[in-house]
Amino acid sequence: MKVALAGQPNSGKSTLFNAVAGYRSLTSNFAGTTVEYTHGQARVGGEVLELIDLPGLYSLTPTSAVEEVSRDYLLAGDWDVIVNVLDASQLARSLELTLELLDLESPLVVCLNMMDEAARKGMTIDTHALGIALGVPVVEAIGVRGRGIIETFHTAQEVATGGDRPHAFIYAPEVEGVVEELAEKIAVSAQGQPAAIPKESGAGTEESGVRSDLRTPMESIGLQKSESQESGHLPALDCAEGPLECGGLTPPWNKTQEEGGAKPPHSKALRAISCAVGDCSTACSGHTPATEGPQGPRVPTALAEPAAQRPAVLPPTDFQAVPFQSPITNHQSPILAFPPARFRALQWVQSDPAQIRREEPEIASLVEWAQAGIAVRTGQPADAAVSAARHAACLTLFERVARVARPRADWREQVDRLAMHPVWGYAVLMGVFLGFFRLIFDVGRLGEARILTLFDALVAALAQHMNAQSALYAGVKGAVLGTAGAVAIVLPYLLPFLVGLAILEDIGYLSRVGYLMDAAMHRVGLHGTATLPILVGYGCSVPAVMATRILTTRRDRFIAAFLAVLVPCSARMTVIFALVGFYLGANYALGIYVLNIIVVALSGHLLARLWPEISPGMLMEVPAYRVPAPRVVALKTWWRLREFVLVAFPLLVVGSVVLSLVDYYGWQHGINAALSPLTALLGLPRSVGLTLIFGVLRKELSLLMLMQALGTTHVLGAMTAAQILIFTLFVTFYLPCMATLASMIREIGWRLTLAASTALLALAIVVSLGARAVMLLF
Amino acid sequence: MRDTANFASPINLYEAGDHAELRILLITGGWEVRRSFNQLGIQPGDRVRVLRRAPFGGPLEIDNKGTRVAVGKQLAEKIRVEVLP
Numbered sequence: 097m098k099v100a101l102a103g104q105p106n107s108g109k110s111t112l113f114n115a116v117a118g119y120r121s122l123t124s125n126f127a128g129t130t131v132e133y134t135h136g137q138a139r140v141g142g143e144v145l146e147l148i149d150l151p152g153l154y155s156l157t158p159t160s161a162v163e164e165v166s167r168d169y170l171l172a173g174d175w176d177v178i179v180n181v182l183d184a185s186q187l188a189r190s191l192e193l194t195l196e197l198l199d200l201e202s203p204l205v206v207c208l209n210m211m212d213e214a215a216r217k218g219m220t221i222d223t224h225a226l227g228i229a230l231g232v233p234v235v236e237a238i239g240v241r242g243r244g245i246i247e248t249f250h251t252a253q254e255v256a257t258g259g260d261r262p263h264a265f266i267y268a269p270e271v272e273g274v275v276e277e278l279a280e281k282i283a284v285s286a287q288g289q290p291a292a293i294p295k296e297s298g299a300g301t302e303e304s305g306v307r308s309d310l311r312t313p314m315e316s317i318g319l320q321k322s323e324s325q326e327s328g329h330l331p332a333l334d335c336a337e338g339p340l341e342c343g344g345l346t347p348p349w350n351k352t353q354e355e356g357g358a359k360p361p362h363s364k365a366l367r368a369i370s371c372a373v374g375d376c377s378t379a380c381s382g383h384t385p386a387t388e389g390p391q392g393p394r395v396p397t398a399l400a401e402p403a404a405q406r407p408a409v410l411p412p413t414d415f416q417a418v419p420f421q422s423p424i425t426n427h428q429s430p431i432l433a434f435p436p437a438r439f440r441a442l443q444w445v446q447s448d449p450a451q452i453r454r455e456e457p458e459i460a461s462l463v464e465w466a467q468a469g470i471a472v473r474t475g476q477p478a479d480a481a482v483s484a485a486r487h488a489a490c491l492t493l494f495e496r497v498a499r500v501a502r503p504r505a506d507w508r509e510q511v512d513r514l515a516m517h518p519v520w521g522y523a524v525l526m527g528v529f530l531g532f533f534r535l536i537f538d539v540g541r542l543g544e545a546r547i548l549t550l551f552d553a554l555v556a557a558l559a560q561h562m563n564a565q566s567a568l569y570a571g572v573k574g575a576v577l578g579t580a581g582a583v584a585i586v587l588p589y590l591l592p593f594l595v596g597l598a599i600l601e602d603i604g605y606l607s608r609v610g611y612l613m614d615a616a617m618h619r620v621g622l623h624g625t626a627t628l629p630i631l632v633g634y635g636c637s638v639p640a641v642m643a644t645r646i647l648t649t650r651r652d653r654f655i656a657a658f659l660a661v662l663v664p665c666s667a668r669m670t671v672i673f674a675l676v677g678f679y680l681g682a683n684y685a686l687g688i689y690v691l692n693i694i695v696v697a698l699s700g701h702l703l704a705r706l707w708p709e710i711s712p713g714m715l716m717e718v719p720a721y722r723v724p725a726p727r728v729v730a731l732k733t734w735w736r737l738r739e740f741v742l743v744a745f746p747l748l749v750v751g752s753v754v755l756s757l758v759d760y761y762g763w764q765h766g767i768n769a770a771l772s773p774l775t776a777l778l779g780l781p782r783s784v785g786l787t788l789i790f791g792v793l794r795k796e797l798s799l800l801m802l803m804q805a806l807g808t809t810h811v812l813g814a815m816t817a818a819q820i821l822i823f824t825l826f827v828t829f830y831l832p833c834m835a836t837l838a839s840m841i842r843e844i845g846w847r848l849t850l851a852a853s854t855a856l857l858a859l860a861i862v863v864s865l866g867a868r869a870v871m872l873l874f
Numbered sequence: 875m876r877d878t879a880n881f882a883s884p885i886n887l888y889e890a891g892d893h894a895e896l897r898i899l900l901i902t903g904g905w906e907v908r909r910s911f912n913q914l915g916i917q918p919g920d921r922v923r924v925l926r927r928a929p930f931g932g933p934l935e936i937d938n939k940g941t942r943v944a945v946g947k948q949l950a951e952k953i954r955v956e957v958l959p
Binding site: 154155157159185186188189192217448449450477479480483484487490516517518519521607610611612614615616618623624713714715716717718719720 | 901905906908910913915917926927931933935940941942
């Protein structure tokens with residue numbers, strides 16, 4: 097039995113999931129995306145449940161790629177029951193998703209998580225009443241304490257086996273009528289052809305046609321409402337009052353909860369609620385989901401206008417297959433016509449007209465017609481009308497089932513007064529990150545030294561037991577050193593970093609960082625949330641690139657990853673300090689850092705110009721601080737670590753083997769010759785060519801190899817001060833190391849990684865040449 | 875879609891003072907913007923309070939029935955509000 101866990105972000109889904117699924121669960125990517133989900137198995141009441149923990153989504157009309165995948169998964173219907181996890185302390189808002197899920201008319205269980213949090217806010221929730229109003233089982237839970245979790249899954253089992261399906265949430269007639277008619281029209285236009293065969297075959301029947309003169313109905317109708325009403329331009333509704341009356345919603349600003357008796361939102365909501373309880377006889381009589389209707393072609397009564405006025409302009413549609421095709425699986429739902437036709441129509445009505453025109457031109461005119469129909473009746477855009485109605489219903493429902501007393505005094509308010517303060521907030525931010533890096537470095541250095549000693553001993557032992565002159569030895573040595581690089585140098589830093597990141601994430605501090613840094617990050621074309629990857633980049637580029645995952649758009653991930661690898665990581669720091677700092681003085685080393693910040697800012701600015709932003713700005717929930725659950729932190733760390741091990745380790749080992757063989761066969765001369773144009777351009781000794789290749793394997797290696805290549809540890813004797821500076825600048829900016837490249841491919845795809853690498857290489861050459869020119873001048 | 879000229883004080887969310895009780899009148903800026911706000915449960919008619927704002931033209935934090943949301947300057951300017959007494 098497949099159980100899909102769906103809920104809004106920060107609702108505690110993962111806590112619920114991890115409490116029963118645990119370490120053997122897997123994270124996977126949805127096919128063709130970088131969006132992750134977790135799935136695992138749990139034994140509940142003797143049955144093995146397959147659990148899918150979907151990424152959080154606020155609604156079924158998504159605005160981010162992450163939500164889109166969750167939505168697509170739900171609409172693919174590859175599950176037996178949905179467990180909708182709600183943050184009880186945010187009940188009113190969370191119910192909006194629940195109402196949308198009801199529209200799927202499929203097995204659903206509501207889990208009211210974080211009941212303790214709600215109590216702290218002074219809320220008492222009548223779970224029983226909520227269950228009755230929604231028509232689905234509601235289970236209370238406190239995920240972090242393990243309460244109510246088993247009950248939730250038990251209930252899910254019962255619901256799935258019992259086959260109970262909730263009733264859809266019914267909107268006001270002015271919405272419902274249009275939606276129903278749209279569903280029917282599309283069904284009719286689709287039935288003009290065999291359902292399974294898409295596109296060309298079978299022309300649409302006459303009923304599939306819509307008026308071509310309604311192609312831009314918003315404008316045409318907006319101009320001549322009453323007139324068009326009479327001439328039948330609009331869908332006729334079985335609405336008792338005049339359509340404009342019943343659609344004439346009170347202006348939204350009158351619709352607040354304090355006006356208890358205000359009619360429009362309440363009557364609608366109550367009707368909806370009573371409907372969900374089962375008293376549908378009156379309210380729902382007009383609503384029959386088109387799927388349940390006869391399969392033969394249906395002529396909607398409302399369309400009973402002269403056929404001559406209805407040119408069959410609509411191309412045959414393929415709506416069954418097109419709209420919600422899931423990228424995840426080809427699984428076809430066992431339920432005939434899932435999602436329900438009414439649900440689909442409702443989604444179209446709420447969708448972006450421009451997007452529909454772009455992506456589903458076959459039905460665009462029908463959808464526009466329906467949207468215009470709702471718009472003219474409600475006085476606001478269709479999507480706004482629908483979500484306003486849903487919003488009002490949620491508020492009413494909330495008022496009926498929850499009582500809010502005075503909240504208990506909360507220390508977290510005081511924390512935010514400091515952590516989000518216009519001045520002290522930044523001090524806290526610096527303190528947190530300095531502490532964070534301190535921790536990573538202290539733990540990392542401790543581990544690195546010990547593990548490296550082990551590997552040195554291993555290499556020494558190998559030298560004794562093998563022919564030190566053989567190619568095999570060179571290869572094995574390379575493999576051991578490559579493993580050493582991965583295990584001893586990356587892991588000791590990565591592990592504490594991942595633990596720290598998971599903790600910062602789960603506490604909720606990262607959104608505060610986003611809030612504080614938003615203004616600054618706007619200068620480089622990003623939002624506040626992108627601060628973390630870039631700051632982490634000063635430690636190690638690999639986790640920095642992995643941290644770009646918290647960003648929602650591909651563009652933001654790319655720019656953040658690019659800037660994060662541009663920032664000198666700790667390995668490059670050793671090169672900068674050991675070469676420039678040691679031979680030229682600390683001021684020069686600091687100068688490189690300052691130059692780097694300028695280059696980062698300029699690159700960000702340029703990238704933001706080249707790839708303009710679509711999303712208009714920051715809009716982010718600021719979650720309440722929470723104590724992270726150790727189990728969730730451990731699991732998150734483990735999954736991310738495992739991913740790194742799988743992707744980066746093989747590359748490091750293979751790369752290391754290849755380089756030892758290059759060394760063994762004496763190919764370095766050839767490589768140096770091949771790189772001589774570059775080294776000559778930069779005015780560097782020819783022998784440093786190979787060093788640059790080694791630097792790609794691991795940045796510190798470029799330092800060690802430089803000394804080997806020059807045949808001395810006194811670099812200043814072999815290179816001039818200017819050469820040292822140029823070499824260091826080039827190493828600081830050029831290609832990221834192999835492990836970073838691997839994680840970049842993982843996060844942003846190989847195309848963008850290639851683009852970024854090329855750009856970085858070009859940037860490094862420009863910066864180094866600029867430095868050379870400056871030094872030649874002075 | 876509605877004419878906003880008849881409101882006495884058509885100020886946007888960003889201009890509104892801190893800690894003031896506000897009522898959202900209108901979310902301008904098209905489908906995408908409306909959706910983003912609706913998703914977080916922010917709708918015309920809601921009472922919200924500005925908790926604090928970040929310096930240098932940064933976002934402001936609002937409270938809407940216990941849900942706290944950081945709204946960037948550009949988006950906050952797309953929201954028409956009225957100040958409640």
